[in-house]
Amino acid sequence: MNGADTAFVLISAALVMLMTPGLAFFYGGMVRVKSALNMLMMSFIALGIVSVLYILFGYSLSFGADSGGIIGSLEFVGLRGIDADTLTGGDEGIPVFAFVLFQMMFAVITPALMSGALADRVKFSAWAVFITIWVSVVYFPVAHWVWAEGGWLFDMGVIDFAGGTAVHINAGVGALAAVLVVGKRIGFKKEPMRPHSLPLVLLGAALLWFGWFGFNAGSALAADGTAANMALNTQVATATAVLGWLLYERVKHGAFTTLGAASGAIAGLVAITPAGAAVNALGAIAIGLVAGLVCSWAVSWKFKLNYDDSLDVVGVHLVGGLIGTLMVGFLATEGGGLAQFGKQALGAFSVMAFTFVVTWLLAKLVDVTMGLRADEDDEVAGVDQAFHAETAYDFSQVGTSSARGAVAPTDTTTDAPEGKTEGKKVDA
């Protein structure tokens, strides 16, 4: 066993874990006060659900023995046959447990990324069911295609070092499909929907940036020069994308915004994710600059094309992921050129087509069976109260009475009918 590599991967796994709460803050600050908690919870619940699924069958479907290039076998269901001494790749490998933990964090954050597109208007229970099925039928197979030996994109030689295709393009296009099923927020393009806390957004972006070193460099699965190159390029591309986004905003809208700086950072991080190990630092600067400039423009598409991708998952993750995935085709220091570009494009568009169709069908299925969209009343009043029986901020003590439940917990579930008024009875 290689102790240094093992330590590095375990620490990287913890760093990637922090990205999901970071994402929750990044998104949570961008929504209005009335649904801030729901936005946080849509990400946080993925830590609960997907971690368990990953042990049960996620790891096996992603990295079990290949079946037709499409999906892994069920040989590792419940991590069967793996113990603390099982190593990846020979005597100098790392424990498979470390690899499982690291990959688990990727599976957790990918569905959470989609939540930003669906802000303010999705039933929480339906979201939980949706991501449970989504990771099972979309994420685990796509992760297999891209990263597992025998996966058809892996075998073709598509470069996706840390998840530009499997994570960001995948989540971005999934978000788009889900938005088309769920529809626009009430008041989209009419009411102002200002972010309620930009400091929270910047805090989230900072946590993501920090955790992303684990996400990107950790994907080397070794404490080596590749990891160092990736870490360096992660920093440089992200920095450049911040500058690119701010430049575009200053020219187009007249101000350097905090939200722009935070968004630019995420765009840069997304774009360098597939590419960072295959380019040098100057290539990283080019990728970061393009990501900052193009993504800051891409977030305006939703107003023209009239789809309510609320927090710009398409504009940042899909577009940023495509930029990194396609640019590395040309910029790769080894083997870059038209042939590689063709492979990159084929990989990206295959995932887009597959994920769009399956996600659309899944969202439709959940919508028809249990209802994916929140009730209009709940949406207008704010889904925090409807689904979580909480308020994010205690702005005013006035009007809060201790009539029920403040002295001792009362059982509030017995009289709450399923579905329509989920959770509402608590404060009724």
Added chain:
Amino acid sequence: MKLITAVIKPHRLDEVKDALQAFGVHGLTVTEASGYGRQRGHTEVYRGAEYTVDLVPKIRIEVLVEDDDTDQLIEVIVKASRTGKIGDGKVWSVPVDQAVRVRTGERGPDAL
């Protein structure tokens, strides 16, 4: 008795409070308010989406005063809250029928 209401720029509150204290006013009520006059609002940009924010933050001060002091007190408030720039706010007074000090039950000017 009169009720003087002043809607002013938030950062002038301390000056107005000090000036009223110097005049001998012992109590006042302050609330955070929002609104606009000729100043109107401003524009904010979030990822390119521009929002016109019509209502700007203001402070509303309310003081109960005796009739004879009214004009002079209005002058005091106006002087203390003026910056000379647009958006300085407004001050007005209205007649008050009755006032009661809750603790003692005193009525009228004695309650002030």
